Amino acid sequence: xxxxxxxxxxxxxxxxxxxxxxxxxxxxxxxxxxxxxxxxxxxxxxxxxxxxxxxxxxxxxxxxxxxxxxxxxxxxxxxxxxxxxxxxxxxxxxxxxxxxxxxxxxxxxxxxxxxxxxxxxxxxxxxxxxxxxxxxxxxxxxxxxxxxxxxxxxxxxxxxxxxxxxxxxxxxx
Numbered sequence: 717x718x719x720x721x722x723x724x725x726x727x728x729x730x731x732x733x734x735x736x737x738x739x740x741x742x743x744x745x746x747x748x749x750x751x752x753x754x755x756x757x758x759x760x761x762x763x764x765x766x767x768x769x770x771x772x773x774x775x776x777x778x779x780x781x782x783x784x785x786x787x788x789x790x791x792x793x794x795x796x797x798x799x800x801x802x803x804x805x806x807x808x809x810x811x812x813x814x815x816x817x818x819x820x821x822x823x824x825x826x827x828x829x830x831x832x833x834x835x836x837x838x839x840x841x842x843x844x845x846x847x848x849x850x851x852x853x854x855x856x857x858x859x860x861x862x863x864x865x866x867x868x869x870x871x872x873x874x875x876x877x878x879x880x881x882x883x884x885x886x887x888x889x
Contacts, residue, residue: 740809741772747808748776748815751801756781773814776801783820791826794819795853827859834863834885838870841885849883851876857883 745767752765763781787794798817841847860883864872
């Protein structure tokens with residue numbers, strides 16, 4: 717059975733046709749755009765939302781709005797809006813649909829900044845034995861761990877409890 721034919725959501729009756737995952741994600745795309753456009757209207761922000769589907773993953777981006785207000789400090793507001801969006805989409809779809817939200821390319825810029833910071837902190841760890849990052853989200857910690865795994869002479873660990881969980885780079889012996 718291919719992904720196109722796999723039932724992805726509960727059906728409305730015994731004779732209902734199975735819904736493909738592709739159709740579920742396409743419907744989720746419309747729900748996501750409706751939610752984001754409603755949010756922008758409620759916040760009285762001018763902005764355009766676009767949504768794309770790749771490998772049954774939904775990516776929503778917002779352009780033209782007050783990006784600082786939607787992103788918040790270190791992306792905290794963006795993460796909160798993404799979580800709301802994910803909840804709305806999955807309740808409508810009645811199944812898991814991976815959703816990411818970005819505003820004005822913030823996530824790519826943040827990723828690049830984290831990679832650069834990890835490289836700098838790795839050098840500090842090699843010189844001083846270890847280097848500790850400020851607390852960050854699980855997504856950001858993953859970026860740091862993935863980057864550190866590709867660097868010579870350091871290992872990475874996470875310590876602490878949410879929301880104060882942080883990465884520590886340690887020099888390898």
